[in-house]
Amino acid sequence: MIKDFFVKKKKYVTVPSQKAKQEVPEGIMKKCPQCKKIMYAKELKKNLYICQSCGYHYPLTAYERVEILFDKGSFEEFDREMISENPLDFSGYLEKLDKDREKTGLNEAVVTGKGKINGYSTVVAVMDSRFRMGSMGSVVGEKIARSIERAMELNLPVIIFTASGGARMQEGMLSLMQMAKTSAVLKQFSDDGGLFITVMTHPTTGGVTASFASLGDYNFAEPGALIGFAGRRVIEQTIREELPEDFQTAEFLLKHGQLDKVIPRDELKETLSTVLSIHTGGGEK
Amino acid sequence: MAPGLDFEKPIEELKEKIRELKSFMEEKDIDLTDELERLQTRLKELEEETYSNMSPWDRVQIARHMDRPTTLDYIPHLFTDFIECHGDRLFGDDPAIVGGIAKFHGHPVTVIGEQRGRDTKENLKRNFGMAHPEGYRKALRLMKQAEKFGRPVITFIDTKGAFPGKAAEERGQGEAIARNLFEMAGLKVPMISVVIGEGASGGALALGVTDKILMLENSWYSVISPEGAAALLWKDSGLAERAAKTMKITGPDLKELNIIDELIPEVLGGAHHNPEEQAKTIDQYLWDAWQDLNPFNPEELVKKRLEKYRKMGKYGVASDFTHQS
Numbered sequence: 001m002i003k004d005f006f007v008k009k010k011k012y013v014t015v016p017s018q019k020a021k022q023e024v025p026e027g028i029m030k031k032c033p034q035c036k037k038i039m040y041a042k043e044l045k046k047n048l049y050i051c052q053s054c055g056y057h058y059p060l061t062a063y064e065r066v067e068i069l070f071d072k073g074s075f076e077e078f079d080r081e082m083i084s085e086n087p088l089d090f091s092g093y094l095e096k097l098d099k100d101r102e103k104t105g106l107n108e109a110v111v112t113g114k115g116k117i118n119g120y121s122t123v124v125a126v127m128d129s130r131f132r133m134g135s136m137g138s139v140v141g142e143k144i145a146r147s148i149e150r151a152m153e154l155n156l157p158v159i160i161f162t163a164s165g166g167a168r169m170q171e172g173m174l175s176l177m178q179m180a181k182t183s184a185v186l187k188q189f190s191d192d193g194g195l196f197i198t199v200m201t202h203p204t205t206g207g208v209t210a211s212f213a214s215l216g217d218y219n220f221a222e223p224g225a226l227i228g229f230a231g232r233r234v235i236e237q238t239i240r241e242e243l244p245e246d247f248q249t250a251e252f253l254l255k256h257g258q259l260d261k262v263i264p265r266d267e268l269k270e271t272l273s274t275v276l277s278i279h280t281g282g283g284e285k
Numbered sequence: 286m287a288p289g290l291d292f293e294k295p296i297e298e299l300k301e302k303i304r305e306l307k308s309f310m311e312e313k314d315i316d317l318t319d320e321l322e323r324l325q326t327r328l329k330e331l332e333e334e335t336y337s338n339m340s341p342w343d344r345v346q347i348a349r350h351m352d353r354p355t356t357l358d359y360i361p362h363l364f365t366d367f368i369e370c371h372g373d374r375l376f377g378d379d380p381a382i383v384g385g386i387a388k389f390h391g392h393p394v395t396v397i398g399e400q401r402g403r404d405t406k407e408n409l410k411r412n413f414g415m416a417h418p419e420g421y422r423k424a425l426r427l428m429k430q431a432e433k434f435g436r437p438v439i440t441f442i443d444t445k446g447a448f449p450g451k452a453a454e455e456r457g458q459g460e461a462i463a464r465n466l467f468e469m470a471g472l473k474v475p476m477i478s479v480v481i482g483e484g485a486s487g488g489a490l491a492l493g494v495t496d497k498i499l500m501l502e503n504s505w506y507s508v509i510s511p512e513g514a515a516a517l518l519w520k521d522s523g524l525a526e527r528a529a530k531t532m533k534i535t536g537p538d539l540k541e542l543n544i545i546d547e548l549i550p551e552v553l554g555g556a557h558h559n560p561e562e563q564a565k566t567i568d569q570y571l572w573d574a575w576q577d578l579n580p581f582n583p584e585e586l587v588k589k590r591l592e593k594y595r596k597m598g599k600y601g602v603a604s605d606f607t608h609q610s
Contacts, residue, residue, distance in 0.1 A: 230449030
């Protein structure tokens with residue numbers, strides 16, 4: 001009977017299950033922030049930090065990215081020793097940097113270097129959002145500028161993986177000027193015929209979106225990555241209007257013509273090496 | 286007369302006293318000339334004292350004064366034959382940025398500037414000087430046109446920032462700004478910008494990658510507005526006054542940091558006290574900058590511009606790495 005479909009289900013108070021409440025043992029198990037499924041960390045790593053059940057892309061540390069991207073043993077890091085100073089004598093800034101260095105084992109929010117992807121040599125910069133939210137100060141700008149210049153010397157392409165909350169507030173105008181600096185060096189690189197690819201990862205916002213992240217010959221992104229210029233909350237407060245759920249996601253940008261392609265992480269290495277091969281030339285004679 | 290700002294209150298009060306005294310003298314026909322002179326001397330001293338000891342926050346207030354001259358207020362004083370050109374040829378025309386062709390001291394020039402309103406109605410039309418992508422793309426179109434015809438570009442920066450909105454994001458606000466930085470870095474003509482009011486973040490920089498950056502004494506230029514900085518750094522936008530100081534955003538601070546090239550003095554109390562006089566000073570500084578850039582050929586200009594931005598930034602070396610080299 002039709003009315004059977006409308007039988008009221010008994011309502012229960014939802015009590016979190018024992019399983020959900022259980023602490024996830026650090027290091028061995030990982031709980032997906034999207035679908036809450038628990039996975040073995042080893043399995044997750046083998047799956048390139050993509051949730052097997054819902055496809056959620058876990059943010060990667062810079063070195064995790066380097067490890068899954070480059071041919072084994074091919075990566076050579078540039079300028080690892082560079083560290084930030086405190087140009088505005090901003091109180092607490094140096095302490096915050098110290099804390100993040102300790103937390104991440106990184107000296108700054110970007111790792112640069114060169115390596116091989118399926119045999120194709122390239123220069124790469126990988127941002128790490130754990131360090132000061134991946135914000136761009138003088139060091140991030142300088143390391144990126146230097147890596148582009150090195151690519152120009154070595155006649156190699158540049159791939160930048162972006163992940164950034166924007167400009168580094170504590171460095172004031174100097175951080176705004178890093179947008180101009182990186183864009184200016186990219187202009188020189190582009191005029192020289194250099195190939196520049198960006199892969200925007202979660203999250204790419206503010207001054208990084210408004211400089212090198214958007215300037216690729218190819219602009220790619222990982223699925224679900226948050227990408228935008230202004231913050232969602234600022235926009236909501238300004239226009240007092242509900243924003244679509246997928247607002248500022250990679251898929252939203254693709255729909256609006258701002259990206260070339262959204263590439264799942266497990267296809268990234270293949271796609272990047274194909275792009276590099278197309279730019280290498282060759283072919284039948 | 287422009288309404289006074291908070292820190293100008295003592296001046297306003299003294300001026301009022303002088304007015305009262307004058308009318309009292311006329312009414313009662315009593316000679317109080319000595320007293321009047323004393324007050325007038327005191328006023329002069331007070332003005333000098335107040336305006337030579339302005340805090341960064343005082344300057345921010347002047348930069349935001351509703352009577353402060355805007356791009357379109359300066360253009361007729363600085364240029365002749367100005368013809369405004371509209372539209373980005375891609376989407377629309379953004380009234381938050383104006384641009385066109387003109388003559389400067391008789392020479393062809395392209396003029397582009399951010400344009401806010403001076404009252405609510407005009408501000409609504411101009412979107413408070415906060416541009417959408419089509420604004421930056423219009424600016425870029427005009428710059429490329431200037432390059433084609435070999436004429437210099439002068440830009441005026443006056444914005445609370447790029448507009449944070451849904452449509453702006455959909456049309457690629459980040460890309461539009463980034464593209465301007467990229468193209469301006471390689472533009473083969475002399476470029477000068479003048480910060481005339483507020484200069485917030487990427488929205489300001491999108492007109493600011495130039496050979497010479499001039500800045501009015503009471504304007505500010507920053508990675509973020511003082512309110513935004515305070516909210517982000519200390520979770521309290523009420524601490525904007527402190528942020529204005531800490532973030533080093535005023536002309537004198539930025540000159541010291543070598544971010545800008547020239548600081549343009551303002552008429553006593555700020556440009557709004559005498560826009561015409563202010564325009565004369567801007568004209569002098571612009572003409573000097575113009576002549577400074579004159580000897581360089583296009584390749585030299587681009588090279589010098591790249592070198593200038595390439596040098597921006599301060600960094601060090603980790604101490605545990607110093608033994609390596």
